[in-house]
Amino acid sequence: MKKVIKNGTIVTASDTYEADILIEGEKIVAIGSNLPEAGAELIDAKGTYVFPGGIDPHTHLEMPFGGTVSKDDFETGTIAAAFGGTTTVIDFCLTNKGEPLKNPIAVWHNKSKDKAVIDYSFHLMISEITDDVLEQLPAVIEEEGITSFKVFMAYKNVFQADDETLFRTLVTAKELGALVMVHAENGDVIDYLIKKALDEGNTDPIYHALTRPPEVEGEATGRAAQLTGLADSQLYVVHVSCSQAVEKIAEARSKGVDVWGETCPQYLALDQSYLEKPNFEGAKYVWSPPLREKAHQADLWNALKSGSLQTLGSDQCSFDFKGQKDLGKGDFTKIPNGGPMIEDRLTILFSEGVKKGRISLNQFVDISSTRIAKLFGLFPQKGTIAVGTDADIVLFDPNVERVISADTHHMAVDYNAFEGMSVTGETVSVLSRGEFVIREKQFVGKLGRGKYLKRAKYGEVISNKEEISI
Numbered sequence: 001m002k003k004v005i006k007n008g009t010i011v012t013a014s015d016t017y018e019a020d021i022l023i024e025g026e027k028i029v030a031i032g033s034n035l036p037e038a039g040a041e042l043i044d045a046k047g048t049y050v051f052p053g054g055i056d057p058h059t060h061l062e063m064p065f066g067g068t069v070s071k072d073d074f075e076t077g078t079i080a081a082a083f084g085g086t087t088t089v090i091d092f093c094l095t096n097k098g099e100p101l102k103n104p105i106a107v108w109h110n111k112s113k114d115k116a117v118i119d120y121s122f123h124l125m126i127s128e129i130t131d132d133v134l135e136q137l138p139a140v141i142e143e144e145g146i147t148s149f150k151v152f153m154a155y156k157n158v159f160q161a162d163d164e165t166l167f168r169t170l171v172t173a174k175e176l177g178a179l180v181m182v183h184a185e186n187g188d189v190i191d192y193l194i195k196k197a198l199d200e201g202n203t204d205p206i207y208h209a210l211t212r213p214p215e216v217e218g219e220a221t222g223r224a225a226q227l228t229g230l231a232d233s234q235l236y237v238v239h240v241s242c243s244q245a246v247e248k249i250a251e252a253r254s255k256g257v258d259v260w261g262e263t264c265p266q267y268l269a270l271d272q273s274y275l276e277k278p279n280f281e282g283a284k285y286v287w288s289p290p291l292r293e294k295a296h297q298a299d300l301w302n303a304l305k306s307g308s309l310q311t312l313g314s315d316q317c318s319f320d321f322k323g324q325k326d327l328g329k330g331d332f333t334k335i336p337n338g339g340p341m342i343e344d345r346l347t348i349l350f351s352e353g354v355k356k357g358r359i360s361l362n363q364f365v366d367i368s369s370t371r372i373a374k375l376f377g378l379f380p381q382k383g384t385i386a387v388g389t390d391a392d393i394v395l396f397d398p399n400v401e402r403v404i405s406a407d408t409h410h411m412a413v414d415y416n417a418f419e420g421m422s423v424t425g426e427t428v429s430v431l432s433r434g435e436f437v438i439r440e441k442q443f444v445g446k447l448g449r450g451k452y453l454k455r456a457k458y459g460e461v462i463s464n465k466e467e468i469s470i
């Protein structure tokens with residue numbers, strides 16, 4: 001079945017132009033003026049931008065964490081993602097020390113395969129490096145196409161790995177062609193600050209932020225970057241929230257170290273004062289790293305603009321306010337960490353970024369899709385609009401004004417972190433490999449249609465082994 005998209009403005013990471021797009025099956029087969037309509041379904045994109053589908057490199061769907069499980073799973077989470085203009089998610093597969101890696105990978109396949117409505121892939125958490133783990137990693141890359149490994153430098157006694165594990169992961173990743181991702185906060189110092197706060201009777205949600213100051217993020221980011229340089233490896237710092245971490249990434253990059261940085265919509269649009277909301281509502285805004293003083297936001301935007309930060313992930317990890325976040329009433333350390341972000345990622349970047357002149361339209365596409373595809377081995381199958389690529393396409397109305405609310409969102413949780421925020425721009429229709437998932441703001445997709453994506457090694461193109469410059 002053919003489809004032709006007409007009358008829209010195509011936007012890629014490098015160009016903005018008017019042209020038709022011809023889709024045959026799952027692929028884009030032609031781009032040009034006045035493409036023939038005969039035998040094709042006509043999609044009128046008048047008044048919209050035609051973007052490559054968003055890629056969310058950072059989700060935690062149905063993840064056990066903090067004594068509960070994140071509420072949005074691969075069904076509700078990917079439906080909400082699609083409503084927001086995202087056509088691919090990469091979720092974190094958690095591992096346990098000593099357990100064969102194929103077990104948690106199988107668990108993640110089972111969580112996702114009958115549910116996902118858009119395409120998806122996995123990163124693999126490295127909890128410790130042993131000879132046994134080292135032996136299994138080549139198969140993880142070759143057979144599963146998992147080419148990014150995540151190390152946590154925080155969450156002491158839960159996920160936190162030591163520096164030996166981080167360093168050996170960096171060395172191994174270089175050898176095998178994988179990208180190392182870090183959650184960069186100094187977990188030992190945080191542990192001390194938390195104990196001190198609790199000893200002093202400070203139990204409210206705001207102490208989540210006060211016990212994880214920006215210095216602990218800056219320090220861990222700098223440490224990870226230095227170790228990357230030493231290993232001559234490659235690093236991607238997830239959820240960068242503060243000026244201190246931005247500085248460390250920029251400094252490493254200026255010295256030629258291969259370090260990349262991701263921020264998230266919550267750090268661009270919300271600030272630490274949200275954790276002080278009365279009636280325990282501050283708990284809605286508890287995630288790690290925490291929200292920062294407002295002054296950090298300008299540095300994050302400038303870093304996206306200048307290229308010191310390159311991507312936007314959602315860090316989707318949603319918990320209901322009632323029944324999950326309230327596990328931490330009377331003790332902020334028991335509030336499950338995470339927020340519902342998968343749906344509003346692109347709107348926040350567009351409305352707060354493009355519309356307010358902080359980034360360009362083409363940067364918007366690069367930050368939300370193209371760069372992510374290149375870093376995580378999905379390019380050019382995903383991440384751009386070009387002949388031969390998957391027809392993952394978003395029609396986006398750049399002028400509609402609306403208010404974000406849990407009353408109208410599609411995530412499974414009982415609140416929205418951006419509740420009441422006025423934004424400009426909305427996803428109208430979404431195609432995933434040539435089929436509508438969202439059509440005129442209605443969900444028309446199918447559970448389980450999303451395909452698991454095996455990814456290319458770091459710096460390689462998905463369809464062949466040619467090198468790309470990233």
Ligand code: URP
Nearest residue numbers: 183287288315317337338
């Ligand atoms: O608080 C957060 N960010 N929850 C999800 C897990 C993580 O650290 O990314």
Ligand code: ZN
Nearest residue numbers: 105109143144
């Ligand atoms: Zn598999």
Ligand code: ZN
Nearest residue numbers: 183238239288
């Ligand atoms: Zn994290």
Ligand code: ZN
Nearest residue numbers: 058060315317
């Ligand atoms: Zn995360």
